[in-house]
Amino acid sequence: NFPLVGNFRYILESIRPEISQYFIETNFSGVPFSRQSRSLVYQRAKKQLDTLPFGTQRNVYDVGYEWVNHSLNPKHPDPKSLRVTIGGPECQQKYNASILNISAMSYGSLSKNAVMALNKGAQMSSFAHNTGEGGLTEYHLKNGGDVIWQIGTGYFGARTLEGNFDEELFKEKAHNTNVKMIEIKLSQGAKPGHGGILPAAKVTEEISKIRNVPMGQDVNSPPAHSAFTTPTEMMEFVKKLRELSGAKPIGIKLCIGKRREFLAICKAMIKTGILPDYIAVDGTEGGTGAAPVEFSDSIGTPLNESLIFVHNALVGYNLRKDIKVICSGKIITGFDVVKNISIGADLCYSARGMMMAIGCIQALRCNANVCPTGVATQNPQLVKGLDIEDKAKRTASYHDGTVHSVAEIIGSMGLSSTTELRPWHRMRRTDFTEIKHYGEIYEFLKPGALLEDILPQGWDRAAKAASPDFFNHVEVEEKALVADEF
Template identity: 40%
Template sequence: MKLSTLIGTGAVVAGAVAARDLTQKKHAILRNFPVLGHARYWLETIGPELRQYIVTSNEEERPFSRDQRTWIYASAKSQNNYFGFGTDVDVEHVQGHAYIKHRTFADTLPDGHDPLSTLPSAKVLGGPRGRAKAFRPNSVVNISAMSFGSLSGAAITALNKGALQAGTMHNTGEGGLSPYHRQGGDLMLQIGTAYFGCRNDDGTFSIDKLKEVVASAPVKAIEIKLSQGAKPGLGGLLPAAKVTPEIAAIRGIPEGKDCASPSRHTAFRDVDSMLDFVEHVAAETGLPVGIKSAVGEMGFWRDLTRQMEGNKRGVDFVTLDGGEGGTGAAPLIFTDSVSLPFRMGFSRVYGTFAELGLTDQVTFIGSAKLGLPENAAVAFALGADMLNVAREAMLSIGCIQSQKCHEDTCPTGVATQNKWLAHGLDPHDKGVRCATYLITLRKELMKVAAAVGVAHPSMISANDIEIFSGDYEARTLASVYGYKDGWGEIGSQIHQDLMSVLTTKSKFNELG
């Protein structure tokens, strides 16, 4: 066959492949990079072999290892997410690794026949303080705060569609409530230091605008962001070039002008005034109101618990972020060294509440790489009532950990405002994948709870997990973080209420 014929045939084939890639909606990489994108999937297929002999092991990559990403991808696609031929972990030498202790006998186990693996929160959000719109969250796993602007409209749409299908909440992030958040999924509205979407012209907070936003969408709770794990204590600047008409309208800021987010709130200045602000927002909206923060110095938390003790004022929930959080781009010093890692920070804050007997009054939400079953189980054992997942949710809708979030060049269209790149992400298909991942994570948590011999992950205790501390040595989670007897366990009344809910749900599923 002549060379010219071969070239012509190749061009026709390439053209056909390109046409198919551009019109299909399942793979953002192929839609954005037709023909060339197939190389990525070929390399992915032989990746384990390449790493085994040339590069790294399945456990060495960061921030998410290859095994972790494989589990998320397979879970999101309803594929087999099991691993064969044993673990890649050096089980007798990896310090910090968690080992969950199973029980031989158990009285009550999770409902393993629930197709959606509905896993409600043990606590009623806003219940202890009698909020008008207190409720029991349908899912202990929810989507964490990621703003439109940081993520594309297509990505936000996919996440909210996933939240709707999985029955979870979707945190808006501090960038305001966009049209992309309005796909039917329940929302947690985040208020940041710039008060986007609920601010006056001078940048101060407006309760009237907040109430308008809340009334316009299925907002179930309000989260006041004090800081986040990726860049605690650091403000931000949205340059004029990025303040498009759409973003300006959503955030309530002037189009085409620099917009600075201060590092601290202006609506309050200390714990006392913050609690006044919380109660004001709760009274005006009827919604549960909480705070989100990374953990640094502990004076703030001691002051907060002292002022909540025996007082009618208080937060309904606390979202605690770890320093390993990463959905916000930040200077290297902040990503590496500012704020405590999740386990250390969460345990210190939880202990501060436990010392004063306040843990049953507050719902504790954990954040920072908790969308993986092992990390999630540890969080529950430390006292978390619910989990927020961010990067794991991004991975479920197509993120490949290219770490280009801050460059606006995300190849999968997740973390970019580039319209060409974002168009590769089909919100309908990725919404299904997001929902499937969330449901699968709940299934895994139910399996872990069953192995431990309890009916719900929140009943896993700090004595049910041991942390490897050296060659052939391990300590219980309780001893590592100084937990006293009973810490991390839900109160008797909450336990009874939860068991009633789980029993009713199980009977309903049997009848269905």
């Protein structure tokens, strides 16, 4: 009816994110990340002034406001000392990791320049770069950064033509000296139970060869693994990867869904005596380049609850001492690192923070192959604008600045190491007149609590419904236990 005005509306809609970001949003209203968070990353990456004038802009009396309490006896920990050794009893090539590392982002979702910049930044400041499930490529190895090779359900980079796991191909690549750890991906926070998506527009001839997939169509990772179907078989797969890799650390990444399924994995560890060296917990607030809206918004458990549950489960089955926990899900600032380590993590991943360090402006175009900064696109004209050398320095600077912030925060708390952080250090306003620490808000189990005859309240049904032999619930006489638990 109105060809001129009507089409002009579509033009305005196409630039709505930019208009909102630059002219409408406040310092805290932007999503997924606020302007203040983005600015902090840019400032640290560029080594610019990152201090705040005139006091906090937050309402410290809002319900949900969080903080840590300082000490009158502050310490001065060395940021370089904030590292965690990953590797259990069966691991012969333990890895000394930074408390902040690059989360899983595949080549294909990211451009080659972005991957090389991130990896070189990791090399410059001695932290790890997770490949994502898209496979181990020359761009992950070219600059010598420490690599965590993620093996997803598609087994990209270690698969047969039929899509099954290829032991010999895996062994050949896993022995590369740059590969420090292997990570089995079960699910990710932004689209748990869905599998990965690489749009056809991003599948170049090179990516097709790297992943051993056809061109001209979307690349969808299967929702589940074909190399194992039960918790016990999963542990056997962990053992196989450890043997094939030369006893490097083997981890499992997942978003928590049904509690009994993770408890079944814990029971399989006890039954087989095979333990992964770490568990990577991804909250549902984690990011991705492409996912159905319903999955990103409404499926999976948020990081706080996931992290506390995994930590409790491992403690309850006396497994925690041999297994490290990594967490991911909107990790940007030093406080983000501190608050998550306090409730169960040993170290953290950051994906979107690292993306912003190399130029991401939160344009929200990751899934359309038109990322204007050359980060999340395969368009050569856009990719060439990302300067690898400059962005590598910014990656390293952002990492170093954030770890330095962690050291300052725990020092102000009177602590010398992140290993001293506990749930009672993290404070939260739960009502307008009530303050609690996380040790009061959530229950934290005692070692071995899930091995007792009488199980802790709230754990009974899920623990009894969990079996190391399958992921389905255990059939028991009591009807309450037959019901599928949360």
